Amino acid sequence: MTKFEYDLLIVGSGPAGATVARYAANAGLSVLIVDKKQELGSPIQCSGAVSRHALEEVELPLDEEYILEPIYGFAIYNQVGESTKIDYRKIKGDEYGSGPGKKPLGYVVDRRRFDRYCMTQAERAGAETWLKTEASGYATLPDGRCAVSVKRYNEDIEITCKVLVGADGLMSQVGKWAGLQTHIRITELAGCLQFIVDNVETEGLLEIITGHEWAPGGYAWVFPKGHGYAEIGLGVIPTMTKQPAQWHLDKFIKQSFFKERFANCRILEVQGGGVPLAAPLRTQYADNLVLVGDAARHVNPITGGGIHTALNGGKIAANFLIEHFQNPAATFTAKDLKGYQDAWLAELGDKMWSLYHKKTAVFHHEDIPTRDAYLYETMSDYFDPHSEYKKI
Amino acid sequence: MSKKKPVIFDIGWNACINCGACVAICPQEAGFISPFDTIAVDRPCDIACLLCEDICPVRTITHREAVMVPTAAALLAL
Incomplete structure (x- = not known):
């Protein structure tokens, strides 16, 4: 049986997974992305709005392709x-x-074109992508790595990696495998x-x-x-x-x-x-595992926007992992990977939590006209050019 | 533990838009999914919270009561 070994195995090639892959592959890590789809981004479950800033922040070329x-x-x-x-x-x-x-x-x-574009950029950076490949579980190994079971065109394959990145969207199963509290x-x-x-x-x-x-x-x-x-x-x-x-x-x-x-x-x-x-997941890491994008619930709780937060969160995860892999003696326990979440909270997550509290305050109003007035005001403030949140 | 009776879900595939909302809200363990990225329709759901029916944007999920066949272990315990 062929042995497949990678530094990172990423489940899900959406904007989050492909961004982790692109940065990590660029830095020399060996990266495999698996996605069960035959066509990325489809069926479309998104309105497709994203700020220019969000694309530039992760160095994604602005391209008429998408x-x-x-x-x-x-x-x-x-x-x-x-x-x-x-x-x-x-x-x-x-x-x-x-x-x-x-x-x-x-x-x-266009999310079909956009997701494919993100994957193409990751491939060109050196990541490998397997479509029609569904992951079904993972187990930590005594040598400090983990084994992930996948099925690719009906063939059962086991892949060994140091870190499994769950980028499998709102329907995420990877977080459930690790026993993380993912319930919404x-x-x-x-x-x-x-x-x-x-x-x-x-x-x-x-x-x-x-x-x-x-x-x-x-x-x-x-x-x-x-x-x-x-x-x-x-x-x-x-x-x-x-x-x-x-x-x-x-x-x-x-x-x-x-x-x-x-x-x-x-x-x-x-x-x-x-x-x-909703709020982001309180714990977005486990032994040999981190979650990004919708799977980590990196979604703006006021707007429901998730492309920027997926791209940015993907970059934060990649940067953390790249640095962590630089230590030849690095281990990949939950304790070792907590730094990813800390970095994410500092750069993005704390602001998302405060947006969540803001949103919760609006919907705590039982009286409908009052709630409507607060929502209109909150939305108008949020998109104001002087909003403290305009970069989310 | 839920005291609700287990149910088997039925999805009206004609209206299903494969949006995944039913799986997103589902508190079941990993893998309670159909090959079409909806909640599972081939085995009983013992939680029967029915949140998937509520979240469905096109309201195309229904259920019937699962007919429970006693397991061998349960029979042996009698």
């Missing part, structure tokens, strides 16, 4: 359609815009549905519609999606409504203050997902 449309700001609506517009083309017109020498604030990306509360997982549509005008802004009337526990969104298309979606917290997201999205399209705007919309794609509006 960019669908540039974004220049935000529009936050309350339940009756009054809005706060934050358009960087107007606030900082000399810096932001579509003209020469100007740049966008962010992008809406039903009050903190939004059931989301979105349509890619034709015949809905957009203006380069991410539009966020708050209000219990439209999206109890979450919010609705209208994002530009490139090629003249738009994306209309929403997420709801199941304990705050008797109806599923599908019912709310239908109501939002047919009855909201945007009903005329949506009157001729044609649905081109249907996508959905679960979005955690």
Whole structure:
């Protein structure tokens, strides 16, 4: 039987896993990524909005291969359609815009293309990728490494590695293997549905519609999606409504203050997902194991955004591991890997925790009009150019 | 321990959008998954919290009561 041995085995080739892989392979570690999918990023479970800063921060080239449309700001609506517009083309017109020498604030990306692009960059840095390969468990070995069982095109294979990186998304099984507390509360997982549509005008802004009337526990969104298309979606917290997201999205399209705007919309794609509006996992490491991305619940609890946090968290994990591997006598127990989480908390996690407390404070208001007012205010503050959180 | 009766889930595949929310909310142990990235439909769920049914954006998960066949061990203990 062929022996497969790597420094890192990464389960899941999304933005988090591929970023860990790219940095680690660049630094000379031997890296294998396995992903059970045949096509990365599919089915799409994400709106695809990401800041330019987030891509630049992890040195990912800005490439038309995956960019669908540039974004220049935000529009936050309350339940009756009054809005706060934050358009960087107007606030900082000399810096932001579509003209020469100007740049966008962010992008809406195609997650199929984006995830493939992230994987390609990791491959070019020296990582190896196996698609159609599902991991099913791991066991620590007496020599300080661990053995991971995978099935690749129906063939059972065992891979030995020093560190297993769980980057297997919100449905993460890797954390469960290690006995980590990964359970998410039903009050903190939004059931989301979105349509890619034709015949809905957009203006380069991410539009966020708050209000219990439209999206109890979450919010609705209208994002530009490139090629003249738009994306209309929403997420709801199941304990705050008797109806599923599908019912709310239908109501939002047919009855909201945007009903005329949506009157001729044609649905081109249907996508959905679960979005955690929750705290990060309290423990994101175990013997021979670290978690990144959605698997570690590195998701912004106010916006539900997870691409930036996945990319950035992936880089933090890689940098920690690269340094740790430099010591030839390094061991890989939970105690040794705790430093990853400490670094992550210092760089990103502590801010995410404070966002979580902010979000929790909003939804603690039992009175719906009060809660709506707080959510609208919190969202508007969050996207304000002077927000302390704008880099999350 | 949950006092709820074990259930077997049924997924209306026609409406399922493979969003994974049911697996994300599921408190079951690792591996309670179908080949189509939903919660398992081929064995009883003894927790029967039904959170997967609540989170489903297209409400396409239902359940029936699992018919329990006594195990050999349980029979021997009689």
